[in-house]
Amino acid sequence: xxxxxxxxxxxxxxxxxxxxxxxxxxxxxxxxxxxxxxxxxxxxxxxxxxxxxxxxxxxxxxxxxxxxxxxxxxxxxxxxxxxxxxxxxxxxxxxxxxxxxxxxxxxxxxxxxxxxxxxxxxxxxxxxxxxxxxxxxxxxxxxxxxxxxxxxxxxxxxxxxxxxxxxxxxxxxxxxxxxxxxxxxxxxxxxxxxxxxxxxxxxxxxxxxxxxxxxxxxxxxxxxxxxxxxxxxxxxxxxxxxxxxxxxxxxxxxxxxxxxxxxxxxxxxxxxxxxxxxxxxxxxxxxxxxxxxxxxxxxxxxxxxxxxxxxxxxxxxxxxxxxxxxxxxxxxx
Amino acid sequence: xxxxxxxxxxxxxxxxxxxxxxxxxxxxxxxxxxxxxxxxxxxxxxxxxxxxxxxxxxxxxxxxxxxxxxxxxxxxxxxxxxxxxxxxxxxxxxxxxxxxxxxxxxxxxxxxxxxxxxxxxxxxxxxxxxxxxxxxxxxxxxxxxxxxxxxxxxxxxxxxxxxxxxxxxxxxxxxxxxxxxxxxxxxxxxxxxxxxxxxxxxxxxxxxxxxxxxxxxxxxxxxxxxxxxxxxxxxxxxxxxxxxxxxxxxxxxxxxxx
Ligand SMILES: Nc1ncnc2c1ncn2[C@@H]1O[C@H](COP(=O)(O)OP(=O)(O)O)[C@@H](O)[C@H]1O
Ligand SMILES: [Mg+2]
Numbered sequence: 001x002x003x004x005x006x007x008x009x010x011x012x013x014x015x016x017x018x019x020x021x022x023x024x025x026x027x028x029x030x031x032x033x034x035x036x037x038x039x040x041x042x043x044x045x046x047x048x049x050x051x052x053x054x055x056x057x058x059x060x061x062x063x064x065x066x067x068x069x070x071x072x073x074x075x076x077x078x079x080x081x082x083x084x085x086x087x088x089x090x091x092x093x094x095x096x097x098x099x100x101x102x103x104x105x106x107x108x109x110x111x112x113x114x115x116x117x118x119x120x121x122x123x124x125x126x127x128x129x130x131x132x133x134x135x136x137x138x139x140x141x142x143x144x145x146x147x148x149x150x151x152x153x154x155x156x157x158x159x160x161x162x163x164x165x166x167x168x169x170x171x172x173x174x175x176x177x178x179x180x181x182x183x184x185x186x187x188x189x190x191x192x193x194x195x196x197x198x199x200x201x202x203x204x205x206x207x208x209x210x211x212x213x214x215x216x217x218x219x220x221x222x223x224x225x226x227x228x229x230x231x232x233x234x235x236x237x238x239x240x241x242x243x244x245x246x247x248x249x250x251x252x253x254x255x256x257x258x259x260x261x262x263x264x265x266x267x268x269x270x271x272x273x274x275x276x277x278x279x280x281x282x283x284x285x286x287x288x289x290x291x292x293x294x295x296x297x298x299x300x301x302x303x304x305x306x307x308x309x310x311x312x313x314x315x316x317x318x319x320x321x322x323x324x325x326x327x328x329x330x331x332x333x
Numbered sequence: 334x335x336x337x338x339x340x341x342x343x344x345x346x347x348x349x350x351x352x353x354x355x356x357x358x359x360x361x362x363x364x365x366x367x368x369x370x371x372x373x374x375x376x377x378x379x380x381x382x383x384x385x386x387x388x389x390x391x392x393x394x395x396x397x398x399x400x401x402x403x404x405x406x407x408x409x410x411x412x413x414x415x416x417x418x419x420x421x422x423x424x425x426x427x428x429x430x431x432x433x434x435x436x437x438x439x440x441x442x443x444x445x446x447x448x449x450x451x452x453x454x455x456x457x458x459x460x461x462x463x464x465x466x467x468x469x470x471x472x473x474x475x476x477x478x479x480x481x482x483x484x485x486x487x488x489x490x491x492x493x494x495x496x497x498x499x500x501x502x503x504x505x506x507x508x509x510x511x512x513x514x515x516x517x518x519x520x521x522x523x524x525x526x527x528x529x530x531x532x533x534x535x536x537x538x539x540x541x542x543x544x545x546x547x548x549x550x551x552x553x554x555x556x557x558x559x560x561x562x563x564x565x566x567x568x569x570x571x572x573x574x575x576x577x578x579x580x581x582x583x584x585x586x587x588x589x590x591x
């Protein structure tokens with residue numbers, strides 16, 4: 001097994017002999033930390049429940065119950081010996097929520113309404129979860145269509161640029177003209193000439209995802225060792241095989257870099273498009289929240305959006321790790 | 334012991350007729366092959382020797398059909414070669430295994446291209462080159478010698494009628510080389526394909542070939558064409574072999590060095 005990506009103090013320790021011992025090596029010291037995680041959250045629950053709020057905040061008891069549940073779950077996880085690597089983070093988060101609760105909900109040190117309490121945030125999820133979820137689904141739907149089309153087109157155009165002189169002659173100038181333009185610069189125009197704002201946003205998302213994917217696919221295909229083609233050709237391979245079974249897999253590491261970059265640009269384009277034109281999605285929700293000075297809603301939407309983005313990036317890396325399992329080593333997301 | 338596949342039916346004979354070839358290098362046309370005529374009988378093992386950069390690899394590319402010659406024709410059984418084909422398989426100096434395919438996937442490449450499923454022959458080829466147990470390994474997990482063996486298996490799986498070898502053992506350490514030379518020789522005798530091998534190692538040529546063709550510096554011309562009338566099982570210190578070696582090195586302009 002490979003060494004853990006984020007070494008935790010309790011998992012990797014130096015024995016007196018100077019060797020690095022993991023897991024079984026330091027049985028006397030190791031199991032302690034995971035057992036602290038649960039109590040850290042029980043502490044947060046206790047503070048939330050027993051210490052009177054500084055103002056009339058909603059859902060204080062529900063929040064205490066939530067902290068308590070998390071504490072229980074962490075304790076069970078510790079008992080199952082599944083918590084070792086994540087224990088320091090679980091503890092830090094529990095203490096962090098405790099501190100936040102004390103500073104804002106109990107002592108009210110920071111100015112409202114810009115700084116909310118944990119219960120404010122929880123209240124948004126409890127009362128407005130339907131609209132938040134709906135916005136999330138809208139954003140995801142927009143992304144899926146726009147990014148999907150852009151990524152597929154990007155790979156196809158990139159291969160064309162890398163393999164065909166005539167295609168390159170005609171398409172390269174267009175790519176050079178349009179590609180570097182930030183997709184959001186086309187937003188006003190797109191909303192005018194494309195009657196459906198949803199369609200316009202999808203087109204721009206496709207552009208956002210397509211450009212980096214195109215360029216990196218192209219560079220990947222251009223960098224394929226010509227000997228790879230010779231090997232297949234000497235066995236009678238035709239163009240179709242050379243493109244799909246030689247150029248494409250050989251360029252795959254580069255293609256994934258392009259897909260990753262395209263995803264980033266797509267996120268930015270998505271938010272701006274939702275703020276400016278599409279009357280749905282997390283970007284729209286956020287703007288609505290700002291308009292009504294509903295700061296907890298904004299934080300909640302930000303949290304959901306960041307979970308969405310990191311989730312999609314994680315998904316992309318999972319796919320990449322699977323497709324590129326032949327590579328010697330790869331970045332761990 | 335490794336099971337020996339049946340001898341293939343038809344090794345291919347080749348007729349090279351006044352081949353000329355060249356490349357544009359830095360805007361200047363550079364002749365590389367100059368009037369090469371060579372008749373290779375089915376089942377021969379021809380070794381091509383010549384100074385580096387003279388055009389040996391180029392000649393192999395033409396025979397493989399990867400490029401058409403500028404002048405002259407190459408006939409395979411009286412039919413002009415018009416492109417690459419699985420009856421003429423090249424084994425390059427580098428193994429050039431596809432890193433995204435396992436050993437097994439690499440060896441099965443020819444089958445995939447032909448749209449044929451024949452796992453048994455893939456297994457047989459892997460076993461033949463001594464890579465059994467490494468079917469699922471990725472190329473980066475192989476040593477140089479193992480990768481070259483995998484490339485040999487990938488070539489053999491196509492049952493080539495001509496095996497075209499471009500310094501196939503050039504980058505191997507000397508001990509691995511010796512083993513691979515023996516195996517190559519055994520394969521050639523068992524399978525009966527025609528072999529055309531470029532090598533820079535005179536001794537290797539003398540051990541394996543039935544005929545040695547020596548080229549001049551670029552543009553390559555044939556300056557010697559020597560049949561090697563020695564028994565198939567040769568010994569490295571056979572005096573006849575040493576005589577031939579001296580002769581060839583003299584042809585290559587290294588009379589003082591041998
Ligand atoms: N694709 C190519 N384009 C331009 N020049 C080439 C190309 N391939 C080979 N050459 C030139 O042809 C000459 C012969 O090359 P090569 O056949 O590889 O030599 P050898 O295999 O005998 O060492 C060299 O001078 C090389 O620079
Ligand atoms: Mg060469």
